[in-house]
Amino acid sequence: MTIPATSHASAPAKFILFGEHAVVYGEPALAAPLQSIRAHATISASSAKDPSGLFITADDIYLRCLYGDLMPTHPIAATIRGVLQTIGSSQEPRAHLSLSSAIPVSAGLGSSAATSAAVAQALARFLHRELSANQVSDLVYEVEKLQHGIPSGIDNTVIAHEQTVFFTKTNKTEFLKLTRPLTFLIADSGERSSTKETVAGVRERYKREQKTYQAWFDDIGNITRAARTAVSHGDSELLGKLMLRNQELLEAIGVSCPSLDRLVKAALRAGVSGAKLSGSGAGGHIIAHVHPRQADHVVSRLRAAGARNVFLTELTANTHDS
Numbered sequence: 001m002t003i004p005a006t007s008h009a010s011a012p013a014k015f016i017l018f019g020e021h022a023v024v025y026g027e028p029a030l031a032a033p034l035q036s037i038r039a040h041a042t043i044s045a046s047s048a049k050d051p052s053g054l055f056i057t058a059d060d061i062y063l064r065c066l067y068g069d070l071m072p073t074h075p076i077a078a079t080i081r082g083v084l085q086t087i088g089s090s091q092e093p094r095a096h097l098s099l100s101s102a103i104p105v106s107a108g109l110g111s112s113a114a115t116s117a118a119v120a121q122a123l124a125r126f127l128h129r130e131l132s133a134n135q136v137s138d139l140v141y142e143v144e145k146l147q148h149g150i151p152s153g154i155d156n157t158v159i160a161h162e163q164t165v166f167f168t169k170t171n172k173t174e175f176l177k178l179t180r181p182l183t184f185l186i187a188d189s190g191e192r193s194s195t196k197e198t199v200a201g202v203r204e205r206y207k208r209e210q211k212t213y214q215a216w217f218d219d220i221g222n223i224t225r226a227a228r229t230a231v232s233h234g235d236s237e238l239l240g241k242l243m244l245r246n247q248e249l250l251e252a253i254g255v256s257c258p259s260l261d262r263l264v265k266a267a268l269r270a271g272v273s274g275a276k277l278s279g280s281g282a283g284g285h286i287i288a289h290v291h292p293r294q295a296d297h298v299v300s301r302l303r304a305a306g307a308r309n310v311f312l313t314e315l316t317a318n319t320h321d322s
């Protein structure tokens with residue numbers, strides 16, 4: 001087999017529009033890719049003087065070592081092993097894997113899933129194979145399980161398919177077609193949190209007050225089902241109202257925090273139709289639905305309220321980059 005000199009793949013960040021946490025309990029969630037913020041993986045053939053095996057460089061996470069020296073549960077090791085198993089190869093190539101990512105870590109934007117997805121496809125391509133989006137999604141899900149316990153599967157699904165999804169754990173994923181573009185601002189609280197811990201905290205409280213939490217999850221499910229129509233039809237007013245109701249319920253289940261509350265309030269005071277935290281919460285990002293004309297004003301209000309970084313994204317009829 002001729003090995004190519006280099007291969008490359010990238011995968012986007014993601015944001016959850018509706019339904020985080022409730023999705024773990026069987027309710028639907030709605031999420032979209034953030035095409036402009038991506039993780040990249042490049043694999044180049046080693047020269048004769050390089051060490052044998054697959055050498056990994058990921059300067060963002062201070063990682064420089066051979067694949068064989070990583071713990072088997074390390075997400076990059078687990079991804080490489082998953083690809084080799086999927087394509088029926090017994091050994092890693094003698095090559096150099098270089099990783100970089102613009103996605104903030106532990107901030108609710110799917111950084112770990114995007115890195116796994118980029119590594120998986122770059123390695124498969126280096127070995128003359130192209131994984132389908134479903135294969136990437138399944139592989140990334142297995143890696144995510146090592147880190148997050150039992151994830152719902154929304155991160156790997158939206159990141160592998162790079163489309164706006166209406167997702168449930170058990171039903172077939174729906175890819176939404178939008179009739180009108182929708183603009184969102186995504187603002188970073190600067191605080192970081194562990195998805196695993198936040199999800200475990202909700203689980204503990206759910207066990208103590210099952211009836212109350214179940215009712216809240218049911219409400220979030222109904223909001224997300226209504227949002228599927230609002231997103232598809234570009235109904236900004238309804239979308240905003242649903243975001244606010246979803247935020248109230250996320251506050252009730254205890255996953256918001258003062259910095260997220262402050263950003264949501266600042267966005268609302270600046271005139272947006274809706275805002276909420278996005279992802280597991282307890283830090284990370286909020287999203288605000290804006291009219292493009294409002295965006296500059298809302299960005300400056302969010303910055304004044306402490307946002308470290310604010311970026312704009314537009315969901316269009318076709319959010320897929322090839």
Ligand code: PMV
Nearest residue numbers: 020021108151152195279280
């Ligand atoms: O990884 P995050 O922070 O975007 O959160 C994932 C969303 C949760 O619903 C909180 C967990 C899950 O597995 O779906």
